[in-house]
Each structure stands twice: as structure tokens, then as C-alpha cells.
Amino acid sequence: MKARVHVMLKNGVLDPQGEAVRHALGALGFDKVEGVRQGKVIDLDLAEGATEADVKDMCEKLLANTVIESYEIELA
């Protein structure tokens, strides 16, 4: 089984990297970009028997810092 975890800064937490990307896009003439948020994607190769609950546990304990980040799990 494969799982993909999306980790993003929570809404309301300033994302200075996303802001810098927004500015750079503006400088390139992309004037319709109103906001950019940058996150990360983590792909997991999982052995037989692993469950979504296991992945959730991994997110809570390590993959995301839930003080500042939210996560979403996609199973494939």
C-alpha cells in the first residue's frame, strides 16, 4: 500500500516562504496570484496490513507538528 501525506502550515500561521513565492510570481508578471501557501508531500511505501490509523499516528508523532501544521492523508 502507498500513502501520500500532505503537510501544510495551518491557516492563520504566517508562511513567509509562500509569501516570497507570491512576490516572485508577481515580479514575473503573474498578477492574478492572490496567495501562495507552501507545504510538503511525503510518500510512504507501506507493508501489507498497514492501516490509515497507522499513518495518522505517524503524522501525529512525527510527520507533522500539529502546533503549526495540518495534514491530510491520501491512500492509494
Add this chain to the structure above:
Amino acid sequence: MRAAVVVFPGSNCDRDLAVAFEQAGFDVSMVWHKDSQLPEGVDIVGVPGGFSYGDYLRCGAIAAQSPICKAVIDHAERGGYALGVCNGFQILTETGVLPGALLRNAGLKYICRTVELKVATSDSAFTQGYNAGDVIGVPIAHHDGNYYADAETLAALKDQDRIAFTYVDNPNGSAEDIAGILSANRRVLGMMPHPERAADAGHGGTDGAAMFRALSGLLTVA
């Protein structure tokens, strides 16, 4: 009085921190990240600055899961003293020993220079050598030092007088200009600036030395 300084792969302020403790009269042992126990009778644990595990995933995230960190958490939960500087502060927030998190600097740049800090409280073993309101010069060297906590946590830190140091001229966007905070029992301090880099005349400043002297004085009496 005994101090232990934790060494992770990528720590680069471990020896500076050890020297600062030694100069204040501590007997210092270095502890490797794979060790699962602190040496017997340790009074204070230093979690040093650097780039533990290459800052992979998040600064301090992997270090927080290391065997020695479990021992550091136990030590703090037993009421032991701990000082986390820079990456050490990030690690202590990742373990949950201290609240909040350190985000990328608001200006996105790595900042390495001496800044002015205001001592926000003298009511702790770490800050009793200063007067509240004192302004001291201490170097910072970080990319992710922008302190963040939710409104409720910030209010609790203020109400409980747990903000130890604030920046006079906020360099990184930290909430409430916070440079360092104390645990609820006031025995754990996490701070982004490096007091161990301002602890000897050769450093160009000695404003950090009072912290190590105060710690050594208190722990001797205890």
C-alpha cells in the same frame, strides 16, 4: 554540581555550551544522542545549538525522537533543570517540554549577529543574575527562530511570567518579541539567542555569563 550536554549529529554549539558550564564551575559530561540515560546525578541538561540531523523534516523533529531525548523529557518531568539554546529550543518545543514552535524567520533570511535582549523576568534560576528590564547583548544565529504559539498559550506565558527574554528590535517576527520562554515550573528555559557565545571576554561580550554563574550558585545551594 553536574551538567550534561547532549550531542546530536549536526550539533555545533555543544562544546561552547560545555565550556560555559565549566567556566561557571560545573562538572560537565557530554552525552551522545543514542544514549538512553543521562549520567547519574545530573543537575542540568544542556541541549545545544546546531543542525541536528541536518534539520531534516523540521528543525529538531528527528532529534526529539532520539533515545536521549526520552531521558531529557523524563528529567524535565521529574523537575530537573534544562537549558535549550537555538536548535536546543526547537528540540524542546518539538518534544512538547516547552509550548509553541519556531517558524521560518519572517524575513526568510538566516540571521547571524549580536542582538539586544530585554530580560523579561528575573524570577528563574537562569535569569536571577539579571534585573528585569536589563538589556543585554547576545548573539543569534538562526533561520527558524520565529516563535509561534496560539493566543491562549501566549496569554498563559504572559500571565505566568514565563517569558524570560524579549528582543528589543524583533529580528525574526517572533510573537510578542519572544526570544526565550520558561516551563511552567520555571526549570526549563528555551531561547534562540546563544548565551554561551557571550560568556567569555574572547567572545566580544560576556552578558551571557551571568546565566551560567546564577545557575551554578543556585544549584550549589540546593
